[in-house]
Amino acid sequence: MHDVLIAGAGPVGLLLACELGLAGCDVLVLEQDERSTPWKTMPLGMRGLSASSAEVFHRRGLLKELLIASGVEKYGNQDEDEDEDQDTAQAPRSVSHFAGMMLDAAAIDTTALPYRLPGPVLEGLMTSLEAVETVLTEQAAKVGVHIRRGAKVSDLRQGTEGVTVRAGDHEHEGRWLVGCDGGRSTVRGLGGFEFTGTEPQFTGYTMLATVADPDKLQPGFSLTPTGMYLQMPTPGHIGIIDYDGGAYDRGLPPTVQHLQSVLRHVSGTDVTLEDVLLVSTFTDRAKQTTSYQRGRVLLAGDAAHIHSPLGAQGLNTGIADAMNLGWKLAATVHGHAPDGLLGTYTRERHPVGAQILDWTRAQSAVMRPGPHSQALQALVADLLRTRDGTTYVYNRTSGSSQRYDLGSTHPLVGRNVPDLHFTDGTHxxxxxxxxxxxxxxxxxxxxxxxxxxxxxxxxxxxxxxxxxxxxxxxxxxxxxxxxxxxxxxxxxxxxxxxxxxxxxxxxxx
Known part of the structure; x- marks a missing residue:
């Protein structure tokens, strides 16, 4: 019997496996896909890691490998040996957006970031799912984690001492099972988790296409009276948000004609798509399980909470889930966890997931076509042009403002620890x-x-x-x-x- 079975070898499942393996647990990861797909490589697999997520890789000695895998030639806004006379870190060079409205990094009030110190991690970074999974797969092998690919979970039975999982033609036993198998989680359904929230207002499309007249589309985010579209630097990499109430049947592959019609409607142009190489759909459906644990089955990442990709919060939230759960589950496996330690996983992470759902709902409401939302857009745009407004959004999207209630009034307790720089030269x-x-x-x-x-x-x-x-x-x-x-x-x-x-x-x- 394995200590822990993990369903899903995406970034969340792999990071959790690495944390458990590092702690000496016997871990088996079950992944339904045999190999990588174009959706994990650039440009379609591009993802933004927040500063807090980048710090996870720094703390496990994996940041350099991640930067190399991501093709990042220069990271941060200063070299490590240039901070000798600094007591506080500089503001990041680039930040995220809110509802398609980009933030100005120079407007961040660094004095409002009292526990942000100079160090190897200064900001988030652009990477890809392939890069993250490559680094974590190599780390998993080093700490003794076993990964079985082509093994889709189809059934589970839970007992008082463990869980039996059927994946493919085999059954596997583990003392614990963690579902990290995405927004359409099989484990969530088989485990009987209650999944509640709000239904979608829009259908989103991400595609790699051949565009006959790309100059008709503005670069970057464009909020329009009928929705939003995004033209990325890679030719033909386009995102669209169409406020159709989520009516499009996502079980059907969108045709070129449908995508062109939606893009013309949202952009207000007569742009022409000649061909579509790859396309996927998404919505702003926002749902969350009422608990992240049922008996010996736990959930992390999109298996526990789904929402729109607005603001690039999904991957970062899942990484934080895995870090929070990993050491607590390992301590439980090894028998030295204090009473109730594993229960703090839901208690700490569930409110964060709920906040992320509301964060994406707020963006969806601001972007919605109509005079009321357009008035709200103007108001939010004005707020984002202020120092306080920019700093607030940066704190939310970077994870800097997150604080767990651990019952202490000390301002540092419950927060992400600053990367202290010791006089011996180490961080x-x-x-x-x-x-x-x-x-x-x-x-x-x-x-x-x-x-x-x-x-x-x-x-x-x-x-x-x-x-x-x-x-x-x-x-x-x-x-x-x-x-x-x-x-x-x-x-x-x-x-x-x-x-x-x-x-x-x-x-x-």
């Missing part, structure tokens, strides 16, 4: 490659070392001064990079010990 992320929790002790005399006895395999002790200690004397950082405990210049060792026990269990299991 905090350099100490997180093995997937352990981190105890950071800035105080002389190593006050916290004694509280770690018996937990050295779960918490790595890092002592020393940092160039910016963000007003703290000590920090306890979870494996997913979230600050679990923080204290001032004279940290309370007993408080640290209680926090360590609360998140990492008894010292002598």
């Amino acid at each position: 905090l992320g350099d100490h997180m490659h093995e997937g352990q929790g981190i105890a950071v002790d800035f105080t002389p005399g190593r006050k916290l070392a004694g509280a770690l006895a018996g937990r050295e395999d779960r918490i790595r002790y890092v002592a020393g001064s940092a160039r910016n200690e963000v007003g703290c004397g000590a920090l306890l950082v979870r494996p997913d990079g979230v600050v679990a405990w923080a204290d001032g210049p004279d940290p309370d060792a007993d408080g640290f010990a209680r926090a360590a026990a609360g998140w990492f269990g008894s010292a002598h299991i």
Whole structure:
């Protein structure tokens, strides 16, 4: 019996498998597709990773490999050795959009980002599904994860001690099963999860086509009185949003004639499509499971929540799901999880998923054709031209504003930990490659070392001064990079010990 079965070898499933493998779990990934498809390679497979998602790869020592796989020649707005006199990081060079309205990176108020420090990760990056999966597949092999391709999950039976899954002609047993099998998740259905939300207002199309007269279409995002279209830099790579109430039958492949008609309607031009090489459809249907766990079956990524791709939040939300779940499930497998630890996965991630659904719903409402939405567009555009408006949207899309309620009033607790730069030249992320929790002790005399006895395999002790200690004397950082405990210049060792026990269990299991 495997410790964990994972359905789906996309970025979310692979990242979760890597986290579990890194923690010493026996993991089998079941993937229905045999090989990569054009939808994963550039340009159709292009995806944007937020700064928080890029930091995940930095913390596991995979950022360089991801940049190479993504063809990124220069990353960030400064070199690592150019930040010696900086205490706060510069604003990113590029940011996202809201409802097709691009943000001005130069308008971000960097003083409103108090825990953003100079370091290897300065901003998000453009990559592809193929690049992300290539890097994670290689990492999975290094940590002993087994991947079986061409194995579509068709049935599951759940018992008190584990789950039996049928995939192809074989049955597999695992103590736990995690569905990372996308928006049309088989595991979600077979597991009996309740899936609720809102129905679509539009049908979206993404295509790679031969356009006879591409100059008739504006580059980038174009909001129109009848919808929105997007012309990417790659010739013929076009996106369309048609507010048809989701009426198009997505079970049928769109014809060239249909796509041309929709594009002409939305763009207000007589543009001509000569041929369509590839096309897919999507909607703004926004739904979420009421819980991310039922017994020994859990969900992550699109299997747990679906929404429109507006704002590029889907992949980033799934990455955060995997990071949150990975160490908690591993601790449960190994028997040293405190009571209720696995339940915090739903408690922490479900509200984030709900916020993302509302974020995409708001964009859909702003873009909807009609005088009321057009008035709203003008208002939002004015707000986005302000420093506060741009900074707010950047915080939401980059993950910088995310904070879990962990019951502490300390402003750092529940947040993504800053990438501290220690005086020995290392960054905090350099100490997180093995997937352990981190105890950071800035105080002389190593006050916290004694509280770690018996937990050295779960918490790595890092002592020393940092160039910016963000007003703290000590920090306890979870494996997913979230600050679990923080204290001032004279940290309370007993408080640290209680926090360590609360998140990492008894010292002598």
